[in-house]
Structure formats: structure tokens, C-alpha cells
Amino acid sequence: MRGLQLSLDKGQKLRFERAFEVLESLSSKSNSDASVIVADDISVNNEDAILKGHGTAEMNDRLVATLCGVVERVNKLVYVRPLRARYKPEIGDIIIGRVIEVAPKRWKLEINFSQDAVLMLSSMNLPDGIQRRRTAVDELNMRSIFEENDVICAEVRGFQHDGCLHLQARSQKYGKLKRGQLLTIPPYLVKRRKQHFHHLDQYGIDLILGCNGFVWVGEHVEVRDDMIEDLSDKSEQQKVKSWNTMGDEEVQEEYTPPDTRQNICRSANAIRVLSTLGFTITVEIITEIVELSKSMDLDVHEMLGAEFYVIVAEKEAERRSLPTKRR
């Protein structure tokens, strides 16, 4: 199994297999033969007016898949939803990226797409929140906003004429991410939802599930704080009036309590376990796993042990079989 190097004993192995069998039987009930691989025929039942979507091609008057994945049909549109693939951006997606280059008037971000994304200086709110033209001074101060290797959160704005992917960050909730860790998981495990920013109050952490498979787990930052923080950043370079309390605040902000750190690591490990097992990742499941580990009184590092993997797999199988029973 991908990335899973566990030394399972016999009993664990058995339980593991059983859990996966349950999962398989569950999924085979819902969609029996929708899985296709490269060059498989897609049956279209001689419908004339079908729309060929992504992952399909016509070959000798037949519709053929060009990817491994699941055939999806929406009215007349037939497409193949790939499983393991790089991120495919859609407008409005919330993504997390890493700055790799500060270029004139733009930042280049690595976002697990086939090319680097571009975040224009003009398509992000200035830290002072004022709407105005960006000046040469702003351009010179770009590094004070984001530097190389900063992790930032943004939204997909769309493709430009030249095929570049442009991002925007026109809200206080976007911007630089600090004091936490970045996890990389296969993008197909993240579902597009209404909410990608999550504040787990009980642990005091923020969780951002980027659509591109980058997940941020960090200390909770109030959006208002965010503004202050940005302002404080700003104040060093731009002559915005300085806050008297700024110095104290900064010290305070740099400090993350050990408990919070533990929680960050615990959540991160929960995500690691889930992504290794190939389970969909949502806030509910993550909190469930975190609670599970807590209730079992496991140390953070023990979460990556073989036993916990087995338990998570069993739990998942149990969880998924529940709703079907209700039906």
C-alpha cells in the first residue's frame, strides 16, 4: 500500500483486511463498474448527443478513457474523474500554496498544479485595507508581505489568456499562514465544500483544507488579529501609524502554548493516517480521529503506529456501514 510501511502482526493484518473488505463491499454496492482505466471503452448506449468531458477521447468512433478513474455522467456530459492526479484548479477553489518566486508585481506559487500559479500584487488586498492603485513603492515592498517559501492561502481567480493560473486574496482570511504545519495529501481526498476554513475551538487550532491537497494545521488566529498582525507587519515598512501595544502583541503572538502545539501535531497526525489509508478527509472525520486518539490515551507519536492505523480503518468501515443500515 502506498506509503504504508507498517509491521503488522497476524491479528492486525487480519483485522486490516477485514476492514478493507467491508469498505470494498460497500463501495461496490453503490457503483459497480464505474471504474475505468486508460484505454477502456466507456459505454454510451449509442446516444448520439453526448458531450465528451475530461479524461475521454474518441477513438475509432468509440468513447475511450484516457485516465484511470471513475466515469461520471451529468446529463449528456460524460467525463472521467481521475483519482490520483495533480490538482486541477476550478474557479473559486480555496488553495494553499508556497511562494517560490517574487517576480515583478506578482508572486509565483507552487500549488501542486502542472504550472506555478500567479498571485498579482493587484489582486490582493493591501494589509492596510485601503483600495488604491499599487505604486512602485508597493512593488518594492512586496517581500515584506510575502517572501520566498512563505505558505499562503488564496483563492483561484481563473486562467488568464496566456494560460497562466491567477489567484486572488481579496479578504482578510487569506494571506500568510504562520505557526503551524503544512501537510501534503493527494488532492482527490479533499472534497470541495462550502467551508474550507475551520476553527476547531476545543483545540484552539485552525484547519484549512486546501482544494489542491495542501492542508494547513496551525494555531487559531482571529481574523481581527490577522488584520492587526498584517498591520503590524505593515507598520515597519509603510508609514501607517504605529500601535503602542504592538511590541507586546508581537511577543505574545510568537508564543504558542505547548497544549496548542500538541493539538496541532495530533490533528496533523490524524490527517497523515487518513491520507495514508486513502480515506476522504473532512473536518468531522479529523476531529473524530483526534478524539479517538485522545480517548485511547495515545501519545501524539503513537498515532503513527500500526495499531492505530488498524483501528482507524476499522472505525472508518464501521462509520460508513452505519448510514446504509439506517436506510
Add this chain to the structure above:
Amino acid sequence: MEQRFANSWRMTVNEKKFIETALLSDLRTDGRGPFDYRNLTIQFGSEDGSSEVQLGQTRVMGFVTSQLVQPYRDRPNEGTLAIFTEFSPMADPSFEVGRPGESAVELGRIVDRGLRESKAIDTESLCVIAGKWVWSVRIDLHILDNGGNLIDAANIAALAALLTFRRPECTLGGEDGQEVIMHPPEVREPLPLIVHHLPIAVTFAFIGNQSIVIIDPSHLEEAVMGGKLTATLNTNGDVCAIQKAGGEGVLQSVVMQCLRIASVKAADITGKIKKAVELYKTSRDLKKIKRHPDSVNISNKLKDMEKPKLKLEKTSGSQSDDMEVESHSSKKDEHKCKAVIGGTSSWDPYSKVADADELKESLASQDVETPDQKMDVTPHEKQQLNVIDESLRDADPSPSLSVAAEAGEVKNKAESLSDAVKPKHKRKKKNLSNSDGS
């Protein structure tokens, strides 16, 4: 990994379209049919084992050299064969200086596979002392101009060079019988390589997805093609190597069809190579007769006289070259072989291969006239004629000849005839004394 796109020339869209659509009606940009080979010319250089092949605009030079080396441990009584390719940036802007690129490596490997794996060259006969000394044959392939289909041209150049190459004979001697004695070519005739068969590479290009197949793609067609297949065959109907390195897929039946066409073309090309090699060999044998001390005298005289005739200076130039090499060699006896090869250096690599007619002519003239100095000069003249068209028109060889004859007359007439009878190496000494004397 590779610098594929650096500097490479890219084709415009309409050129591409044109080539593709024209091919749909079996027409190629240079007017050939899909299965027509371009014009093939094979020339030989002044030394044994050098050739220049021109295939359409493609020009490839092949050199074969040999050297005594230690054999590989796992094959102590086999000579070695190595192929080196040189893609000069002069030939194509996409070729880069320095390490051989992918295409250079592929070309070398295809030629190498065709020659070596099919055992075209008898490597066993290259063994001198098993485990100690074997001949290592090195083929250098230089691309001079890239007009497309380098592989075929390079393969032909390699074959032509191998066929004309001769290595000095050597025997074992000394007290323990383990010493290698090299015999200079003038003592013992150098030995040609044993070539069992000629593996001829024929390249096909596949263009477009309608599976259009063309033979011998030109530079333009190579830029359009989706894939190519190189089949190396000999006239016995053996397939010696095939290379289709990915690219557009083709049906098996098409592959077999290509092979059949290739075998016809291979027979054709084999014939051409053999003919060219035959011609070269006859002319080489002829030159052996021509070797003469007079040339030295003539040229010296000419220099003294400083006749400003263009034609004369040309010939004298080449002859004085001969003289220098010869006198140099006579100082070092062990290097005599070089001298003899060098003696033929007036054989211009850029001249056309001598026609059969021409040869006959020269032979005839020798038969009839037989003054040795004339014999000496005529072949040179012939080549010069091939190169310089103007001189061909206005300069009849006879006037210059007569001058040459006059110049050398006094001294030579008596000596030369007697010299002709003497064995070669003695003649050499005479030659030296002559040049000293003059």
C-alpha cells in the same frame, strides 16, 4: 538530461501542413515519390579507409583507423570495433559542442549494432597475439551537413570506409616469437579487413496519423514526422538490426512492408557501394604504378623556374608535398608506411570519384605515350579537372604537361625507365638521392 530544444530550428505551421497534405497525394517537397531514395555519391579520400558520402544534402565523412591494443579480457582473440560520432555544430545549429547528444548516441548505436552484432566484420582475423595484441578498428563518423537521414548516410560512410581500409601486415618474430613486427606497406601489401556482408541501414519516416510511409526522409520531413524506423539489412535477406524508438505506432503489416522495401533498397545501395569501392581500388592500384621519382625533380625544377602558370603551380604544389613526406620518411625507416600513403595525398578528397571512362582514358594514354612523367601528372590533372571547372575549360592538360616534360627532361629520361624496374624501397632511396642532388 538533454538539450533538445536549444537552438533547434523550428518549422512554421504552414510548411508542416504543406508537407503533410502534399504527401496525401504521394508528393514530397523535393519531388520524389514516397519510396525514392535521394541521390547517393560516395567518394574516397586520399588515404585508405576514408570516405565521404553525400546523400542529397546530407554529407557524412567516415574515417577508419587502426591501432594495436590489448584485447578485452573476456575476448582475448578478437579485435575490437568502435564507432565514434561527431556532430559538428557546423552541420546543424541544433548540434551542440561538447558531449554527444542523444541523436549522436543513437546514430552511433544503430551503426554499431548493425556492424557488430551481425558480425559483419571478422574480428577474429584482427588478432595478432591472443590476449596480448589485437587490432582495434576505430570508425569516426563526422557529420558535415545535416540534410536529413543521417543514419543511412553515416552507415554507408562507415561501410565504404571499412571496405577501403587496409591495415599494415604484421608477423611474429624475435627470439621468443612473441615480438610483433610491423611490415611497412611498401614491403608487404597492407591487408584489407574481412567483411562478411554489408548491413545497409534504410530509414523510413511515418508522417501524420494516416500512416504515410516515406523512405529516406529529408531534413524538412524529419521535422514533421511522428516516428521513424531504421531497418538494417544485407543482401542475403537478413535483418541485422531494427530501430524504432517509440513515436507514432504502426501496424505490424506496415513494418513488414517496410522491411521488404528496405531489402530492395539495400541491394541497390550495396551495388553502389561496391561499384564505388571497386573504382577506388583500381585507381589505387594504378597509382602504385605511377609512383615515381620524377615528380620530385619536376616540381623542384618548376619551383626554380617559377613559372607563373596556375595549372602548373597547382600540380607542382601537390607534388612537392609528396616530396617532403618522402624525404621525411626516408629518415625514419619505420614510418615508411606513412610515406607511401602520404604519397597519394594528391588524391583530392573533394574530387569526384573517377569515372570508369576516365580511368580507361588515362590507362590508354599511358599505354600509348608512356613517358613516365606524363603518367605521373595525368591522374593529378584529372582530379584537378573535376574540381575546377574553369581550368577544365581553358587549360588543356597537354600544354602544362609539355612544360613539365621539358622541365624534367634532362635528368629524367635516362633514369626513370630503369627506375621503373627496381623494387619499391630501393626506388625510394634513389628518390632521396635525386632530391638531394637537385
Add this chain to the structure above:
Amino acid sequence: MGLKCLAQHYLKSTGPSFILTKKNKPLRRRTASLSKMEFVNPEGLRLDGRRPMEMRQLRAEIGVVSKADGSAVFEMGNTKVIAAVYGPREVQNRSQQSNDEALVRCEYSMANFSTGDRMRKPKGDRRSTEISMVIRQTMEACILTHLMPRSQIDIFVQVLQADGGTRSACINAATLALADAGIPMTDIVTSCSAGFLNGTPLLDLNYVEDSAGGPDVTVGILPKLDKVTLLQMDSKLQMETFETVMQLATEGCKAVASYIREVLLENTKQLESRRGV
């Protein structure tokens, strides 16, 4: 365990033949010994106990390199190859960027421990340069590069154990890795080799058979279209014989294809079932 035993058995069987090829250096004698050497015994079995038309055991595993976008291990008998695909990703060398298609790169290498004689081979020797190019062009032919403009796809293949047919194994592994990386392709490419020894066409040569000096035909096909994309041959073979050998290798490719499809489908189903709804 099973593999180990097999390897030992293999070593035993290679022992004598190794010496044979090393002892009989002169070509003529070698060819003589080649005919004397029995690659197919009277019962119609080969040195490793296979039938002439029998393939070695195939084994494939997807997802062996966690950092890569796609990866696979492919085994044909004792030949073992690992492939990893990165991309489509931003082009590293801007000058190579193409605005209408993806750039495909491939690097083939042989682990120092992959062959019997363990020696450090210079990187980028002629053979590996050629194979890299062959793999690249073969994969390029089936990848829909025009769907991923301004990006590059890197394919890395490494031979872990070499026992003949490394070229074929590399292509099969690369196909699996590309499919795993979710890169759109017109068709999968599968490859297999065949030879001709003792007057018998043999499928899927192992090292001993490969180094016997006989012909070696490596074929790569697009199974869906039934088209040949890769074809390489060494040594000498009559044209008619060549056709049968090529046919045999093509059959081998088809067998590999059905195995690869099975593996891929299973992998896809597993991923989908795990992911849940």
C-alpha cells in the same frame, strides 16, 4: 522467501552457462557452441524450465515512491525495475518550455548492484542515453502532451535487478507509473522481448539466453490500437523468421497488457473504495 529461493535456483542454473560464454571467446567456436549449447532441451523446456512461448512471472506494484506523483515496480522474473513519475509540473528550464505541449523527459539508470559484476558504471553512458531516449519517445507517443502545455513530465526508471529484458520491464513500469500519476494517455504501452535460439522462437529472454549472442527483438505495442511503437532488434535474422519472432513478442506484449490492465483496474477500484463517498 519464494523469491529468494527462485534467485538461488537461478544462480545455480546460470553458473555453468556463464563460464561457457566466457570460455568460448572466438566467434566461430562460439556460434558452434551456441548450436551445441542447449537452450531448449529435447522435452521442449528452456534453461529455467519454461516452455518456449512461456513468459516469466509478472508482478507489479503501484505506489512505491510516496513523494512521486506516480510510481510503480515491475518485475519480470528476476528482472526488477522501479519507475517514478513527477509532473506535470513547472518546466525547470524555461528555454525548453513549449506553449502547446508538455515536455517529457526520461532518465534511465542501472543500479550498480543490478548485475552480476558489481562495478561503478559511468553515468550517462551510450547505452543508458539511448534507452532513456527510447523510453522517452515511446511514452511521448501515448501521452496526450497537448493537454498539459507549459509543463514537464519527468520519468525516472531504475533497474534494480537485471536478468534480461530490462528495456521491456522499464517501459512497462513507466506505463504503470504514468497511469498512476493520472497523466492522460491514448493507450498504455506494453513491451516484451523475444529471441531465436536453437531454431526456436523464445519469448521473454532471460540474461543467459540474451547473452548467448542470438537475436533479440524487443517490441512495444499500443494494445488498443494494435500498433507497434517500439521495435528494436540485434544480431542477424532471416526476414521470415523475424516476422514470427516479432509476432511472438507482440503476443507477449498483449499478455503483459492484460496483466497491467488488471493491476491498474484493481488499484483504481481500491482507491475509489477507500475514498468512499
